[in-house]
Amino acid sequence: MSAVVFVGPTLASQSVGEILQAEILPPVRQGDVYRVARETPRAIGIIDGFFEGVPSVWHKEILWAMEQGIPVFGSASMGALRAAELADFGMIGVGRIFEDYHAGVLQDDDEVAVLHSPAELGFQPLSEPMVSIRATVARALEAGMISPGLAEAILHAGKALQYRERDWPRVLSMLAQDHDLTVFSDWLPEGKVDAKRDDACEMLRRMATYLESGAEAQEAPTRVERTLAWQGLIRRIDSETAGNRSAAQDLLDELRLDPARFVELRERAMLGVLAQEDAARRGLRADRDTLVAQMDRHRSQVGLAQRRDVLHWLDANDLDEAGYEDFLSGAALSDEIRSLRVDRLEPHMLSALRWADEYSGLKARAEAKKTALQVAENREFSGQDRLRLLIWYFEDHLGQPVPDDLDLHAQSLGLADREEFCTLVAREFLYSQGGGDAAEAPDA
Template identity: 55%
Template structure:
């Protein structure tokens, strides 16, 4: 790991990686800088961070990172705040927002706070930070779009609103009678200034220059006081990491399961990289589908059951959403390649020694050449129920079309044809690979005419 950058709503990940070869991490929160510093990166850049909902990044963990000789840069948002507060200790602040916090022109955290979408939707900003509102109206005034009195009114109005409600469209409606506001709103789409993004780009450019020229500034040696709360934070993180390593070691003792989960993990990494490159993330509907499927399989029908399951698996709701988003990305990656998989699947069957049995089974099914007349809808339903509940020992999927497409089929009609052929083959040819009890059980629920 060369460089770590914590970023969220201020800049998309692909813009960061286009400017700097860095590992992208989500907005920083308590403990994240300590975790990152333990891997000894060449530098750490902080752009975005959480202000509420979870504990914010501690000053002490940034100081500890610098004590390890790791330069820490900050700009734009949480990075600018912490850099202003720790400038005397060697944290490197970049940009006008940092300078304004350092000089005292800006003092309130809400100047850089924004409402944004969750991680699975790419941390998209849903409101406008106050620092960008200030920069934008100042630019509009300089270009003669807004008179100074209107500028003051807009700034006072925006500052009085909670940061979640600072949205240009709403501000325009609420101040519709203000002199110059109509021309300003027309100018806004092309003229507005994203102060946080500009500062973040400046920080990335400085980091890239320092890394390429080998001129990263040395971090001052500042002794981090080993206070009780600092020891407790480090112990909690270290204990969790040690526990996780121990769990993985236990997994390694089951090589077949390890290989299965390892391949799934590799697919997860590839799907995440592809989603970032294409700026494509799961939407809310994707997450709901994943959650519905997972809760059904895990028998978590009630919220209390879900919360108990999360606690038992050392998860919180944010981490659970990350898992759902990961599963959705994997499904999307697989779905995009289903038409390309026949060749690789055949090759894998041959490599694992499973090809011959399936080839002979397919030939036997074709030789049986079962020709059917009209089959009623009720009989088709019985076949579907037999296939899933008896043949596979699982419930019938809620969405047969989605199930079919996950297997590379066009939809439920093509799946139904496969199930029908399988049912008739097993019932009339007594297929050797299906236990007799599973072949005959459907007849007890209502026999299908064998002469149909």
């Protein structure tokens, strides 16, 4: 494990990958730093973390990671808060927000807190952090876009809002009517500052430099006191991990009783590992739109129409929302790598057919179909006939519904679009009906 970065609403995974090659994890919560530190990564970076709803990351687990010789960087959000508190113990804080917390200029947690979307939608920020409002006002004041009085009014309005409700439209709506906001409002879309993003990128560059040179100065690590609370945390996490491993082994033992299925899934898993490694080398990351498309595809395939269905499926499959995002991301990256390697897959697929002793049978069928369809090769079907053919193929032949996105289905089979796929289905129908011109499209 090279490096680990905990990030969520502050920065998209793709943006992280453009600066630093690292394992990207969701916003940090209690126990997460201890979990990853056991794997001895070369560095840990904390950008985002949970402030409420779940226990926040402990100071002691960060100290324990540093005790193991792992440098821990912090910036932008939860990372800046913890770095300010632990800078004297060796945690490496980066950026203006960290500096302001460390100097006591900032003290409230709500300065960096934001409302964000759930994991399956990529932790998209839905409110504006107060630190960004402060940085934007400072830039506008320096550029002459606002007066000192208006600057003070904007900051007062922003701070008066609860962090979940804090955004620019609400802030501006709270200002007195005598303020002239026209110039500032026109300047705001291009001029506003994303202070957390700027600091997070600076931290990632600092981590990249460290990983390349190993030159980051380290304080002598402080030994964590093994208090009862600390021992309780590590016992819980260690037993949780052991329990998960035991449950996984029990499940795999059941799978081993079906040897053919076990071998099939093991081969698929191996290809998944290789695809993930290839994606990491290429710096590929699944962006929000890709994750949403992958989620829609999975929900349609498994039949998860409502959110409660998704939550039930997650519980049944031992996943939380962060794990579900990882699951979707892995599938998306495998699809991406497959599309990049498509021109190199055919020889290996033919080899797989030979190994399964299915090559000669499919070859004979392909040759027979080609001979049988010579007369009907240019047969055309109307749009209505094509629909009937698709219903015949999917519902009657495969016993499944027609996919909502035929182009996506075609591409998953290595075809260019739905036209190529419909031609494939039409040829199969004609062949199954005897291959002649007299074959009629099936009834819907």
